[in-house]
Amino acid sequence: MSAAAPLTATGLRKSYGANEVVCGLDFALQRGECFGLLGPNGAGKTTTLRLCLGLTDPDSGTITTLAKPVPAQAREARQRIGVVPQFDNLDPDFTIRENLLIFGRYFDIPDQQIRARIPDLLEFAGLSARADARIQTLSGGMKRRLTLARALINDPELIFLDEPTTGLDPQARHVIWERLRNLLKQGKTLLLTTHFMEEAERLCSRVAIMDHGRIIAEGAPDALIVQHIEPQVVEVYGEDAPAWAEHHGRAMTERCETTGETIFCYTHDPAPLIADLDARNGLRYLHRRASLEDVFLKLTGRELRD
């Protein structure tokens, strides 16, 4: 394969009526990386994926997916893409094995070849023992794993994952993460949308934070933390916390944010804060390193998005 970027989007715009959902996006994926598209609900992540798959036409801008212009040659591009959608859409009329077989046929793969691939995919999904189970009998985690296995039926070079672990319990989530790392080791390129910052930090070599249809920050998770935010955070809880922040905390910290009764103090030197809080012993606090979530909240704000 060529060393060209598996996916490039330039000047991408898309409106629905008067509402511009994607407002001039530029990004490019590097071969073999996991690129995270992060953003609150309604930021335009899913629309961006649909545009890159050629399922909806952009108002302007160009997309090249696996060296094919999209949407003009979207069909050819999708031949080598795998998709894990946000909501499960496994075929409830079929068993696990039949789901994989039927999906493989959509790619014009001969039955014999699909059947030869199925045992490996079931192994990958940890579903070998349940090959003939119906979809309705599977847990949420099993369905997600099967959806991931289904996305691999055509041995894709590029895999789109739209919030792949939303709604899963921690065990199931960790299994999915482990599988995704496995795919990266095999040299696949992943495009991941998520609003779990922990997920992005663990998996992505680069992330782009999106809001209101624009990319507002882009880079490696560590670099974004260094660039945008103080390295240490002290969270202070309880009904006395706002008063404490007002009279003492604010003076000892570089930046303070309040959500309800929680104060987030961002600082390079947390020692004076902690000494003060320890001396008061009425206030509960947590000292930790700054994370991608802090960057995300700083850039996109703390208001609810519905």
Place this chain on the structure above:
Amino acid sequence: MTRKHWNLPQFSMRFAHIWRRNLLVWRKLAIPSMLGNLADPLLYLFGLGYGLGRMLDDVGGMSYIGFLAAGIVCSSTMMSASFEAMYSAFSRMHVQKTWEAILNAPLTLDDVMLGELVWAASKSFLSGTAVLIVATALGLVPSPLAIAVVPLIFLTGLAFAGLGLIMTALSPSYDFFMYYFTLCVTPMMLLCGVFFPLTELPPAAQAFAQMLPLTHAVGLARPLVNGEVPPSWPLHIAVLAVYAVGSFYIALALTRRRLLQ
């Protein structure tokens, strides 16, 4: 609607995968499905044919049950195509999101719609043909020319599948389909010559009936079953073909608007 929704369709042979998928589901339930599809038309055929038929000497120069047979072949084709193109296709499109999964593979909505159209017509072909076979076994089909009804059943299925897919493209929920049944399917059952000759209707109703696809299916099937090729056969074929192509094109444009936002 924008002009892009009305672009000419571009099909690929991959539509056959959709057809095959639906066939595989059907095969799991083939026997109850066939019995269900046969029970309703045969009840009409026997109930009305023998019950009502005893009170009538002849209708249009034949026994009433013989008259009814060709009508029931066509109406059961209409029913079966309509159900498949509405309830079943809607399940796959809206409820199970089967189409959404398929569109992530290298298929287009045009392929999916063509697959669903041909599938609904195929399923109705089985229903219509099964009724024709039962009628033949009972001696209600006097002429071997009835073999020409077999492709007619498929064409009729295509016409009603296309109309059903329009409803599916517009439907917010399953309840919506009741309007179509009440306002279109039931009136066609009664006005298109299934149960009695069109000539019994007032002239205005007859003229209206001439615009309906079922009239043309019955108008061609009944003479064929009795060994005649009516001189108006090209008209009947043309009307059904226009319904099939026209309704499919409209359904495709509406579905593009619905799903390819």
